[in-house]
Amino acid sequence: MTAQRLRVGVIGAGKIASIAQLPTLVQRNDVELVALVSRQEDPGHLVRRWGFGAAYRSVEDMLAAQDLDAVFVLTPRSEHAHAVKLCLENDIDVFCEKPLAPETDEAERLADLAEERGLILMVDFNRRYAPVYTAGRDAFGEKGATFCVAQKNRPGSEYRATFENAIHMVDLLRWYCGGEPVDVSAHAAGEDPWEEDGVAAIIRFSTGNTGVLMAARTAGAWNEKLDAYGHGKTVEVRAPEAVSTTISGVTTSRELSAEAYGWATATDTLGFSAAVHHFLDRVADRAEPLTSGREAVQTQRLLDRILAASGLPAEEQEGRLWQSHATQPVSGGTK
Incomplete structure (x- = not known):
């Protein structure tokens, strides 16, 4: 350098x-x-x-x-x-x-x-760098969330929809629950395995925590949300702008709006800009990134298990661009 x-x-x-x-x-x-x-x-x-x-x-x-x-x-x-x-x-x-x-x-x-x-x-x-998801994960500390439900739903499918889009939520489940997957069960909807109508999955991790994935492509509108529970705490994330944390009956809410976060855009609220800064900082200090190549491989291996459990292919369709x-x-x- x-x-x-x-x-x-x-x-x-x-x-x-x-x-x-x-x-x-x-x-x-x-x-x-x-x-x-x-x-x-x-x-x-x-x-x-x-x-x-x-x-x-x-x-x-x-x-x-x-x-x-x-x-x-x-x-x-x-x-x-x-x-x-x-x-x-x-x-x-x-x-x-x-x-x-x-x-x-x-x-x-x-x-x-x-x-x-x-x-x-x-x-x-x-998503690991988005302020709402970071605040939610911080609430659970090293133990992670006992239960975590991550959803990314939208109208209309696309080629390999789960691999292309729901992988973000699979990565969040790994991050929130900690450990590695022990048991995976899943179900897919739709007649075309290359352009599925959605996937639902349950993952039990080595920490004893449980993650639930919902990725519907038959929704009426786009939405992305995460609910996590454990150790007397509840976290509700409504991406990209809102997160609330409830501890012992007291709820603290945070909303990243144009007024509260300075002309907030998806670049900031969904963590795109923070990810770039994180990478450049790691280039400078040579520490391992939060989403290193090795971490990405582990997320992709879990996704492969979800695809296999739901009967969807884990490889590209030959000749498909x-x-x-x-x-x-x-x-x-x-x-």
Whole structure:
């Protein structure tokens, strides 16, 4: 790492990058946006908007031309593993959008590679950095929540909906309950296993705590919430803005509104910006990130068990191209 500003590369500049990571990166005085990898024929507007030093058509071209300290991999998930592996092999710390790889074994190989080389590898399970979820988790301390119900419901399905979207709540259940899964039971709805109507699951953890997942794709509206109980405490999170904690009959509520949190946006309330800051701080102090590559692998292994228990595939559908609303192009073809 250089003694001056951190030299950062970004791979992919779709919707999520433009609303979350890039606005946060440009606020940091210790970061220099050196390089962008973009598929867009003319990414000049992105270079000018965010102040990149140069743009490249491939990860290989960027790594050959630049000496970087850290890279943000913000592409569709099918492209994560290739980019992460190349960066780690060039001794560069990596921040990667979730999941680390489409297949869990491949994700584990990347986590192994990062550890072997002493590099920082962090996966963007941003809910762990969201103020409402952090406040709720802090209430339970080391023991975690005895019972935790995490829900992420919305109208309409998509390709591999549970893997793409409910994985956030699976990660929160691991974080709130602690330990590793001992027993997993699950049920899926819908006739198409590649575009399911939703999943419900019950997970018993090695701590003795129990997590419940609800991920309905037949809901009337989008909602995300978490309820946790234990040790005489109740926590209710209504993402992205509200959390209440009840201890011995006394309830304390917190709402992250524009008035209370300074022009709050999803970038702040859902933890996107805090995740970026956390990664950059770990690059500086070399401590393990809260959502390290190894942690991400454990979450993905639990998700695999939920998929298997519900009769859904744990692998990609052959020949199917994957897209996400988060990595769709902004003003033209960049992903």
